[in-house]
Amino acid sequence: MTQLDDRPTTMPQPTTFSAPTDGETVRRHDKDHVFHAWGLAGADTMSVARTEGSWLWDTEGRRYLDFTSQLVNANLGHQHPRMVAAIQEQAARMATLGPAYSVDVRSEAARLIAERTPGDLDMVFFTTGGTEANENAIRMARVHTGRHKVLAAYRSYHGGTAGSMAATGEPRRWATEPGMPGVVHFWGPYPYRSAFHAESAEQECERALQHLRDVLMVEGPASIAAILLETVVGTNGILVPPDGYLQGVRDLCDEHGIVMISDEVMAGFGRCGEWFAVDHWGVVPDLLVFAKGVNSGYVPLGGVAISPAIADTFRTRPFTGGLTYSGHPLACASAIASIGIYEDEGIVEHARALGTDVIGPGLRALMERHPSVGEVRGLGVFWALELVRDRTTREPLVPYNATGEANAPMAAFTSACKERGLLPFVHFNTTHVVPPLTTTADEVREGLAILDEALEVADRSTTG
Template sequence: MSDAAEISAAERDHVFHSWSAQGSVNPLPIAGGEGCWFWDHDGNRYLDLASQLVNVNLGHQHPRVVAAIRDQAERLCTVAPQFGNETRSTLARLIVERAPGDLDAVFFTNGGTEAVEHAVRMARLHTGRHKVLSAYRSYHGATAGSITLTGDPRRWANEPGVPGVARFFGPHLYRSAFHATTEEEESDRALRHLAEVIQFEGPDTVAAVLLEPVVGTNGVLVPPPGYLAGVRELCDRHGILLISDEVMVGFGRVGEWFAVDAWDVTPDLITFAKGVNSGYVPLGGVVISRRIADTFTDRAYPGGLTYSGHPLACAAGVASIQVFEETDLLRRVRRLGSEVVEPALRELAERHPSVGHVRGRGLFWAVELVRDRDTREPLVPFNASGADAAPMNQLAAAMRANGVWPFVNMNRLHLAPPLVISEEELALGLKALDEALAVTDALVG
């Protein structure tokens, strides 16, 4: 078996890495994982507070999911999507049974970015309109259409993108674009802003509003009361479809099958991936309302994928949903979020002057770090890199030194552990964060 040095050398020489300057790539070779932990070839163990890329919801090597993949491989490893397959249809049924409203069909993809691409295609074909509105604080994927729809800086180097995309500001009370001072004001003003964007873009040209119900990588932004319902009403008023991008927050991350359930809102299309099977085999998809699916009853849908509904991926998805149900995992996630994580983070915020704000839901939280609580100046500049980003890199390094692997983005540390994490493991991760915050506290003026 190759040692860590050989693996690292092969990675640098032959693997082209995403979002990276290839000359600076130095990935840590991982030897294995189990539950909420993974380890390197030197035996260093890390508590995975990032769930890799916020996708390993059932943790590493869950025996039920691994067994389902193995059993499916022994029966049928793959089949073209034009054939029927029991595992695929079973997963589709399980998903729509848990989806809100009349969403009762599933188009399977290989991941989240393809799900967004196809949801937008369906919306345009259904409405006969071409524009899609998306938020500035958003991430929707890295293929041509989804990176254009993305609001954050990863979009910049990929521009110009596809036509027909306009943007709006979503609600974010801590850094309000609307000078709001309460959640009610933020919700109302954000909705009035979106209504104006629709007006100035031309309501009859807008096919869909695409949003993350809880914004993920761009800050774990939980919508204020009334906001999602208000977006739904705006869309209905103008014949616009609502697409809920739940690639990151679907399947339990915030304690619901789909995050929109927490606000009792039914979108027209839901995109999913990541948590549907913890990424054991790549899988994503679009959950489609009946009226949109009926658009293609006698009209061919102009899209498809060789691996749509791959049997191994779907087998992992079926097993995952069964585990969720049998362990009452959604209820557990809600309890851990409200009774363990939130109180602990609020207590940390009181003691650490570099903590400007904490927010989240379920097992999805952000700790926003600042240089000054009064001015809310971020600890590092927007889209910082190199030396400017050093404080956040030092924070992450301090946590890794204590055996905890964090998720850091811009001036925030996100907590997104596997949903199966124990209270003892949560306490360990929170203790590592508490100790690491000494690094950032030292920078507060």
């Protein structure tokens, strides 16, 4: 069961404003007045009293290990003191400034990011998050090429605004359709459930690239502005591309003058054990979209890293895009602090070691013990267990996009995790293992032990 903690369950009270902190009042006001993202109006929610490191405490004193990093964004964990101090210090010296000015923290944040992005991506357009970054990347590609079509993969998520949602290749797109015109979806590689009947990763790569080439042919390469891809697919299953796939996409883009956009909102900033996931394959996109891990969500921040060729397009032609809070000083200060922490504390190296030495072996051991685990896949601190009813047929534990009673086995698994003090990230029939990159090896093992127990609940629904 979840651990009870005898430490205080209320946060220190501010001196300039007040808000009720008892759990009952917080939950009541939340239910009456807060319209939550991706949820039902008036749904019950957990009331969180405080956070620290890889842990959350609710207002009843129960402690939970955060295996979600919230929305896979809290890469540096909760309440990192250097992050908090940077925001406090910047608020005291300059709390806000519009995007039309130059200011030290904005310039420095851009420089530090550009130093770590691959290849020659040396300019940064700041946004307030990943969805706005994808929107603006698409706009840049269209203006740069003079073309209108955008190719994006099924089993992808690119954000909740009009253009990024149109590019999304999963059910959250459906309610917004018809969406932005010009988006064409294609099948990306997914060896475990191959759309191409491939029998190996190498064959999956070859056939997925041929499929993409065929889509280009029938859509007309001269009409296509960009191919937009999550480097490693995130929410929709942690789908790691087979070796050679991203280079193949890069080659197709070069052949036809198409902009390659790498969506690294989840996969970037150490999550995959490198600064950016593309670094695993040595591929340099034309535009790289980031958010989440750039500052662990302490202040909303995202952006697009831009190649010189695309930046040159806008040296004599103004870019018709922008946001009031683009490059917000508090967000940029937190990004500077974040990159310093990554460097000083060896975060990227730690993430890589957690994946190779702890998470990967630990999840493969779980697979040996539990018939409900069909596949283990991932990199760094970005992993998924795909849960199935039958390993032989690979029937998912629950149907695609299941709700209600059809989703009962996954709901039971999720409840089993929470009852034991673990917050899981679940989507369809997968559970992700995506704790903060600062999580210790012992904390990861503690979480894996809870998963071990919770998977016994999933095992009850297996048939073979």
